[in-house]
Amino acid sequence: MQSYAVYVRVSTDRDEQISSVENQVDICRNWLERNEFVWDETSVYKDEGISGTLFVDRPAIQQILEKAKQKLINVVIFKSISRLARDLKDSLEIREVFLAHGVRIISVEEGYDSTKAGKNDMAFELWSLFSAQYSRTLSSSISAALAAKVRRGEHIGKVPYGYNRVNQLLEINEDEAEVVRLIYNLYNNGYGYKNITNELNRLGFKPKNNQVWQVTSVQRLIQNAIYKGTFILNQFTNVKIGGRKKQIRNSSEKWILFPNHHPSIIDDETWNQANQKKIKSRKIRITPWNEFRDLAKCSECHSNMIIVQSFRTKKNGERTEWKYLKCSQYRRAGKHGCVNHVPISYEDFRGFMTKLLMEKGKDVLLNIQKSAETNQLKKCKKLEQTLKQNEQRKKKLLDLYLDQLIEKEEFEKKRKEVEETISQTKKELFVLNQTETVQTNIQNIKDAFKEIEKSNQDLHHVFKTLIKEIVIHPEGTIDVTYTFEEPQ
Incomplete structure (x- = not known):
């Protein structure tokens, strides 16, 4: 039995009706039914309001690629190659992943079918090139239109x-x-x-x-x-x-x-x-490299803690430099933005965090499999509960509308919000339920712990793997939330 995925996308631009989600689904459904496939609404994957030039920000295409790798689908169908991607590199990369896992590719508008294409598949590449060129032409047209507006004042x-x-x-x-x-x-x-x-x-x-x-x-x-x-x-x-x-x-x-x-x-x-x-008075300043960027936060305003670099030059010309952590909001707006923290040397803070993680790792590595599976189970239960609540909420909305207790406009707006939450929750559940996802996370954590002792290299990726967040209080105390532990 052939299992398939229908991929549709509407960009952040205002699309024509021909490129709307419903239209794309209808075109793909028509092809599937004419070719003796049984229609399944749950096989439709949508990226709505997302540009085709942003490959990594498209959860639906990422989900389909993951299913292809898991051998859960063997056919992918979409209206046109421009819906798949508007970047030549991304378009060819997506095709290679599908073909490498034995997945058949169908583009209805171009009449493209990977099972009928030869080894030198120039047709797909040419259509991908035209799609990428269209994106650049559209950008130029928009720029020209904007320039005309500015000329008019x-x-x-x-x-x-x-x-x-x-x-x-x-x-x-x-x-x-x-x-x-x-x-x-x-x-x-x-x-x-x-x-x-x-x-x-x-x-x-x-x-x-x-x-x-x-x-x-x-x-x-x-x-x-x-x-x-x-x-x-x-x-x-x-x-x-x-x-x-x-x-x-x-x-x-x-x-x-x-x-x-x-x-x-x-x-x-x-x-x-x-x-x-x-x-x-322009001076070239090199921003100090912060291995805790986007991890270390101020407890008062939750802004990032950044590195401030300072120096002192003695009379004999000897220069002493040091780096310390400061709330970015206080750095930008002073006492009107946040409070000033006691000075924390960046080197001391880094040393403290690496030592803390090394001590933590001794216990964690022994129980990481059980801990990861427990955390995964807890997350799945939370997501399932969220899914159930929103399914019930969707049903109640319909009842309210049918009983004429809410207007159609309000019903449509709230239903769209609920459906978006349901869709996102299902995607997160799908990823969490993959055995490979758990094993990959475990291996990443093990590898990160092994690298901590390499203090002479950039450890940002290590800290990012092991730490969710570091909250720094004005008096210098810190709270650490780890990726491998469920918060208390």
């Missing part, structure tokens, strides 16, 4: 502090504009970013989207040409690194400048004075 993107958007045009918000002028005045009179931040918070001024001002928001405001009436297009580009998109700043030669695009808050002379000062 319209503002695209977030509304900057100091302005309101009225009929797509920027208009000065006089209350906020006074704060902008104060910031430039303070900076041009010798105040640094941190002192300006503290002064704004002391005076009680609020930024647009935060409770307090931060050093980075002040810095970006001063450097933003928007305040002298200039809009810059193509200042940033999205690039794909490790399967994920990352925004980088383009070189100034690629920028498209639109002077006098909107009313200015700061005159050219004031803006140039502030930014000439920035250029003259």
Whole structure:
């Protein structure tokens, strides 16, 4: 018996009706029934609202690939290759995984069937290339459309502090504009970013989207040409690194400048004075490498604990450097953002954590199999309970709608939320129920413990494997949650 998976995807762009989820499912179902397959609704895997250029962020395709490796399916069908992926490398990689595990690939729109293709399968590669080119062409078309809007004086993107958007045009918000002028005045009179931040918070001024001002928001405001009436297009580009998109700043030669695009808050002379000062005093700073990034958190605001580097130079020229941990929110906004922690030397903290893990490992490695299976069972039970609760909630919603106790719009909205939760829960359950998943996690933990003693190398991946979170309190005490233990 042939078991199959139907893959459908709707990107973050506003798709045409022909590419809607329902339409893709209907097209695949029609092909399956014409080819004597029995239709099974549970074999449909959906990635909704996810770009085809982000391979690693697509849970449904990852789930299908896992099923292929487990020999649980032998056919995968999708409407078109553009639905499978819009990145050439990803498209070919997905195909290779399926073919390596004996899975037949069907693309209905292109009439592609891997069982009929020869060894030199150029057709799939060409269609994948066209799909990737379409993505780039679409991006260029969008950029051209945005440029046309900017030429008409319209503002695209977030509304900057100091302005309101009225009929797509920027208009000065006089209350906020006074704060902008104060910031430039303070900076041009010798105040640094941190002192300006503290002064704004002391005076009680609020930024647009935060409770307090931060050093980075002040810095970006001063450097933003928007305040002298200039809009810059193509200042940033999205690039794909490790399967994920990352925004980088383009070189100034690629920028498209639109002077006098909107009313200015700061005159050219004031803006140039502030930014000439920035250029003259620019120093290259290398951010200290933090092996506990995204793991160590502040107990008060739950922001990341970052490394602050400092130094002292003696009269004889001898330089002493040290690194210590600090709450990132306090670092950016001072006492208005969070509280200051007692200084914790990064080297001492790292030494303490490695010693703690080595001692922990002696006991853990003896009982890791039983512990991992117990934790897996607990997680599965929680997920099953969540699934049951949402299935019941879905049924109650339908009863309320049929009894005319809620309107159709409210019913559809709440039903969609419940169905998304059910879908995500099922995916998590599927992964947890794989025996290979448990064994892989166990082996990763064993390997991580073995590497701890290699103190001369970067241990970020080790800490990430063994630790869920480290909470650091202002007085210096810490709470550690491990990946191999169920929290008490």
